[in-house]
Amino acid sequence: MAKKFLSGNEAFAYGVSLARPQVISAYPITPQTIVVEKLSEFVEDGSLKAEFIHVESEHSALSCAMGASSVGARAFTATSSQGLLYMAECLTYAAGGRFPIVMMNANRSTALPWNIYGDQRDSLSQLDSGWIQAYAENAQEALDLALMSFYIAEHKRVSTPFMANLDGFVLTHTYEVVDIPTQDKADEFLPGYETENKLDLENPRNLAFSAGPEHNTVFKYKEHLGLLNSKKAIEEAEAKFSKIFGRQYSGLVEKYKTDDAEYILITVGSISGLVKEVVDGLRASGRKVGLLRLRYLRPLPNEEIADALKGAKAAAVLEKDISFGNEGTVYTNVNSALHKAKINIPNSNYIGGLGGKNISAEEIKSIFDDMEKGKSAVKFLGIGGAFDGN
Amino acid sequence: MAINAKTLDKTEYFYGHKACAGCGGSLAVRIALKVLGERSIAVLPAGCMSAVGFNFPQLCFGNNAIISTFAGTASMLTGVEAGLRAQGIKDFHAVGFAGDGGTADIGIQALSGAIDRNDNIIYICYDNEAYMNTGIQKSSLTPFGAKTTTTPAGKNIRGNLRPKKNMFEIVAAHGIPYAATASIGYINDFMRKVQKASEIEGTKFIHVLAPCPTGWGVPTDATVDIAKEVVDCGLWYLAEYEDGEFKLNHRPSVFTDAGEYLRKQSRFRHLKDEDIETIINARDKKWDFINKNFK
Numbered sequence: 099m100a101k102k103f104l105s106g107n108e109a110f111a112y113g114v115s116l117a118r119p120q121v122i123s124a125y126p127i128t129p130q131t132i133v134v135e136k137l138s139e140f141v142e143d144g145s146l147k148a149e150f151i152h153v154e155s156e157h158s159a160l161s162c163a164m165g166a167s168s169v170g171a172r173a174f175t176a177t178s179s180q181g182l183l184y185m186a187e188c189l190t191y192a193a194g195g196r197f198p199i200v201m202m203n204a205n206r207s208t209a210l211p212w213n214i215y216g217d218q219r220d221s222l223s224q225l226d227s228g229w230i231q232a233y234a235e236n237a238q239e240a241l242d243l244a245l246m247s248f249y250i251a252e253h254k255r256v257s258t259p260f261m262a263n264l265d266g267f268v269l270t271h272t273y274e275v276v277d278i279p280t281q282d283k284a285d286e287f288l289p290g291y292e293t294e295n296k297l298d299l300e301n302p303r304n305l306a307f308s309a310g311p312e313h314n315t316v317f318k319y320k321e322h323l324g325l326l327n328s329k330k331a332i333e334e335a336e337a338k339f340s341k342i343f344g345r346q347y348s349g350l351v352e353k354y355k356t357d358d359a360e361y362i363l364i365t366v367g368s369i370s371g372l373v374k375e376v377v378d379g380l381r382a383s384g385r386k387v388g389l390l391r392l393r394y395l396r397p398l399p400n401e402e403i404a405d406a407l408k409g410a411k412a413a414a415v416l417e418k419d420i421s422f423g424n425e426g427t428v429y430t431n432v433n434s435a436l437h438k439a440k441i442n443i444p445n446s447n448y449i450g451g452l453g454g455k456n457i458s459a460e461e462i463k464s465i466f467d468d469m470e471k472g473k474s475a476v477k478f479l480g481i482g483g484a485f486d487g488n
Numbered sequence: 489m490a491i492n493a494k495t496l497d498k499t500e501y502f503y504g505h506k507a508c509a510g511c512g513g514s515l516a517v518r519i520a521l522k523v524l525g526e527r528s529i530a531v532l533p534a535g536c537m538s539a540v541g542f543n544f545p546q547l548c549f550g551n552n553a554i555i556s557t558f559a560g561t562a563s564m565l566t567g568v569e570a571g572l573r574a575q576g577i578k579d580f581h582a583v584g585f586a587g588d589g590g591t592a593d594i595g596i597q598a599l600s601g602a603i604d605r606n607d608n609i610i611y612i613c614y615d616n617e618a619y620m621n622t623g624i625q626k627s628s629l630t631p632f633g634a635k636t637t638t639t640p641a642g643k644n645i646r647g648n649l650r651p652k653k654n655m656f657e658i659v660a661a662h663g664i665p666y667a668a669t670a671s672i673g674y675i676n677d678f679m680r681k682v683q684k685a686s687e688i689e690g691t692k693f694i695h696v697l698a699p700c701p702t703g704w705g706v707p708t709d710a711t712v713d714i715a716k717e718v719v720d721c722g723l724w725y726l727a728e729y730e731d732g733e734f735k736l737n738h739r740p741s742v743f744t745d746a747g748e749y750l751r752k753q754s755r756f757r758h759l760k761d762e763d764i765e766t767i768i769n770a771r772d773k774k775w776d777f778i779n780k781n782f783k
Contacts, residue, residue, distance in 0.1 A: 120571065120574035120575065121567060121570045121571050121574055123563075123566075123567065123570075148574065149570040149571075149573065149574050151566060151567070151570055151605070152605060153563060153566075153601055154597060154598070154600065154601030154604070155597060155598070155601070157557070157559055157560065157563070157598070158560065158562075158563035158566075158597075158598045158601055159563075161556060161557055161559075161560030161563035161564045161567065161598065162563045162564065162566045162567035162570070163567060164556075164560075164564060164567060165531070165554075165556075165563070165564035165565060165566060165567020165568040165569075165570075165571060166567040166568070166570055166571030166574070167567070167571070168554055168564075168567070168568060168571070169529070169567075169568050169571040169572050169575070169577075170571070170575065171567075171570070171571030171572075171574050171575060173567070173571070187557055187559075188557060188560070191557055297529055297552035297553075297554060297568070298552065299527055299529075299552065299572075299577065299580055302526070302549070302550065302551050302552045302553075303552055304541075304542055304547035304548075304549050304552075304553050304554070305552075305553075305554040305555075306542075306554045306555040306556070307542035307543065307544045307547055307555060308538070308539070308542050308543050308544060308555070309543075309544040310543065310544075313544055313545070
């Protein structure tokens with residue numbers, strides 16, 4: 099194991115390299131560029147033996163990755179924002195074809211207005227495309243997620259593509275000290291990709307076919323099962339990871355001081371670091387507050403959300419997204435989990451960080467203050483304008 | 489060994505599909521796969537050939553085959569080729585079969601990217617001169633004057649107003665190792681070109697004219713004849729591009745009557761004499777260019 103001072107993008111690139119992808123196809127877009135630049139350097143210096151394909155668009159990036167995956171090769175791509183939207187057709191295609199491609203998405207605002215900074219409207223708009231969606235908090239988790247993502251995606255009972263999300267700039271461009279596992283240990287963790295879902299010269303197949311009304315639902319049902327099965331695969335991957343590397347992860351969610359918490363803030367991605375600091379500060383003054391970080395949004399951690407919130411007096415969801423005409427998408431998902439578990443507590447939605455706008459510790463503290471008022475509303479941080487949903 | 493009807497592989501790789509009677513595209517795919525053989529991986533975008541060949545559980549390809557996104561024939565071919573090569577697998581052909589729309593319209597960007605990278609793939613465009621799968625709409629390879637369901641022939645506009653996009657020279661302008669035009673009416677020439685393409689490293693492109701009786705308005709037993717006639721009357725040509733040079737493979741000593749070729753197809757039946765004159769003038773101009781620039 100070696101320690102290096104790395105940005106989130108670089109850390110992720112090290113993780114991908116350790117996973118030994120056979121084909122990398124990518125198109126540059128800010129703030130994803132560094133991960134593909136770094137991978138091209140690994141290929142150039144010979145430390146990574148992979149075919150690096152300079153595609154002419156994101157649509158081709160994922161289409162090419164699907165071609166590689168369809169012949170049984172381990173494939174990686176990366177994108178962000180407009181690029182993710184440009185390849186959207188291929189997202190549902192890869193999921194339906196059960197091609198376990200791994201893609202890093204640098205979370206970035208979507209036009210219009212143009213903006214290169216981070217929010218999560220890009221990936222959240224693709225929540226229904228059939229991909230596993232994970233969100234890293236820091237560079238170490240990004241590297242570890244890169245390695246684990248292949249294990250989870252390629253798991254025989256999963257066979258589902260994996261989107262690993264890193265907050266643009268805040269995580270992709272921020273430097274931290276990161277432990278880089280050795281290749282030997284990485285190989286011990288992640289065996290080569292084996293599948294029967296491939297075009298095979300010895301046993302020819304027809305893949306990615308049409309299925310009419312009579313058969314279509316069965317394929318979609320199986321796709322759904324694959325994504326649900328990823329819960330077990332995530333557990334399995336993290337257990338094996340912890341055994342080999344000694345770092346532990348907590349599955350679909352991270353519960354930070356939620357056990358006895360009365361007020362719980364729910365969020366996604368790198369803002370969690372600051373929320374933890376605020377929680378610590380409030381705890382020091384005797385307030386029972388906690389953080390629930392959703393590490394995965396697909397599969398949705400229904401049980402974990404309900405379990406974390408069952409004793410709380412109120413909750414709030416802070417997210418870098420708005421589904422116009424409704425509310426934040428993470429909020430909708432969390433409410434669905436609470437409703438199914440018959441947990442009826444005030445739960446508000448705070449839309450913040452759009453287009454990279456900074457979210458301050460004071461604002462996070464004010465969300466906790468608001469929670470104690472016991473009302474549900476949808477609010478834009480810094481603008482106010484409470485919408486009660488009616 | 490030169491390939492011909494006698495030496496052609498007897499195995500069928502594209503058989504049992506539900507293409508229309510007299511489909512020219514399916515003949516192009518069937519013959520090309522016989523030339524390329526069982527170690528072919530075919531990539532077909534959404535379009536006629538995928539619609540007729542891949543309906544679960546009736547999957548008709550005898551070799552490996554996969555549907556790509558409409559725009560993604562070339563990019564998926566790239567991935568297939570790279571993925572196999574990365575696993576040390578050799579002796580295979582990654583071959584794409586896309587229609588005129590999948591090639592000259594929505595797929596041209598991915599095709600250009602693949603040629604630019606000189607990926608080791610064979611790309612065959614079966615050109616039936618319109619979006620036939622969706623019911624005969626204009627593509628950029630629909631010829632001037634043709635009536636389609638989006639270029640109706642009425643009092644004000646007489647069918648498609650634009651000439652056929654020059655895909656062969658667009659592809660050649662990339663400096664591709666090998667490009668060719670062909671017609672299923674000259675099947676030996678087409679087979680020879682497929683075989684030649686299979687022996688060349690890098691990107692190969694074959695643009696084969698493949699009539700669609702349904703969309704062209706000709707009898708279903710006239711496909712091959714009309715595919716021959718379009719070459720004989722000079723409205724299509726058989727050529728190759730190799731080592732930076734254009735070469736003409738077949739020079740009709742005299743052109744047969746282009747007006748007759750056009751009038752026997754219902755898609756051109758509305759054309760006035762002046763329209764046919766426009767088409768013949770454009771043909772003659774094209775042949776002036778060919779005579780000047782093709783060997």
